[in-house]
Amino acid sequence: MLGILFAVLALASAAFGCGVPSYPPLVTRVVGGENARPYSWPWQVSLQYYANGKWSHTCGGTLIATNWVMTAAHCISSTMTYKVLIGKYNLAATEAGSVAVSPSRIIVHRNWNSNNVANGYDIALIKLSQHVTLSDKIQLACLPAAQTILSSNTPCYVTGWGRLQTNGPLPDKLQQGRLLVVNYATCSSASWWGTTVKSTMVCAGGDGVISSCSGDSGGPLNCQRADGTWEVHGIVSFGSSISCNYYHKPSVFTRVSAYNSWIQQVMATN
Template sequence: MMWLVTFLACIGLICAEEPFNHKVHNGRVIGGHDAKPNTWRWQVSMQYDSYNDNSYYHICGGSLIDAFHIMTAAHCIMSMDPSLYRVVVGEYNMYNYDGSEQFLRVERIVVHPGWNGDLGKGNDIAILRLADPVYDNGYVAIAELPYPGETLPHGFTCTITGWGLIDYMGNVPAILQEAPLDVVEHSVCSQYDWWGSVALETMVCAGGDGAISGCQGDSGGPLSCYTNGAWRVHGVVSYGPAGMCNQYKKPTVFTRVSSFLDWIFSVINSA
């Protein structure tokens, strides 16, 4: 089990992009395609300045959940110093400035109190409070959220979006990617030849066909599902398999947003 914990903590989707010998924006959802501009308007890019020299690079995705707050994954938090982060909303092409972007400083970071660094224990969720509010420039939208405790049926098709790696070699197309992922219900995802005991009921599994998946750099980003007449963020990208991210019976695993609504709103209201 200790090996599994190490495996989950450091490989695949799990880790935010650590700084290394070059600064590049991460690539795309594996098996995805370019999203249409101005479609997934609650998607954000979470960026980090590892040398504190105003040189930011993408590490994770996130979702805009009100004018001041971003929802992301707890494992994306590489430092509790908010000055090292910025959030970009209205982003589409990482390499171009299109005039749709807003670059926002982070004022406060709140990590779920149940997060202990072990992805198999869940609670992989965090909220960033922005120093200034997002304004409606026509390229942003506040994410709709699911109902408390809401679950999705097996085979329900959702969409993953992000700028995560296309493969383990690190190809890096700059445009926001999207791909369909079918939900794998907990009774299946928790089977021993799928994710076993590290798939909890507070998580959503989606994918596992061996072709389409999230990957490193997608972490923290949304799983958007059309339910009850609206696109809603049902999941926060949490973990996936080692090596190639798109492995058969190893779906992308998301923090289930409907399990954490009380905590999310308590953080927002405390501000």
């Protein structure tokens, strides 16, 4: 039976591939956040925690295998109970085809230090307690090749259920925001993030208009290849403590291409 199950999963993965949504995102040159097209980012997940008798969204994440989710290390607490919602668009609605799966293991990068976010290593992998079936609403993300560096001004999209403005409410519907990549030389300059930003990070935004915000943490920075395929190049890590949309303080993401070997090693040995 297990052989049949894995064969079916392999066929599903082959049928859907990665990075090509069944419902293509409506990507525009609009500056600012907007409601995403339903199910157009089918690798986006909502990481939720249980407290006071209810489940609440805390972070985003990315489905990278049928039983693995990638998120930020700072989203994980050893004292919390989590579940992962997959195939969701509206967190306030019951949606056909969505699933909720509990983690079986959560592996935080061993070099992560919660007291020093600027040190980097803000990455964690969640092994799901069961494989999910891929569908038109649940698909895998493509990851970039190791050490890929995005060019300055590459347009990418941050997605999540994070706040639309500092101290604002969390939205029910998945949001997307267009951000332009800021190269490392600029982002690490004194008038930007300075030495807070490391080469294992990606900066995007900083125009004072749109950025990731509280609740987006752990979610993907989606960038489109020339052939139309989407790759997840970043994991939302941190932003300005002054304001989500602060000028010259772009959103900072863990650069996925700096951690390819770690991701592969964790998935192979767990």
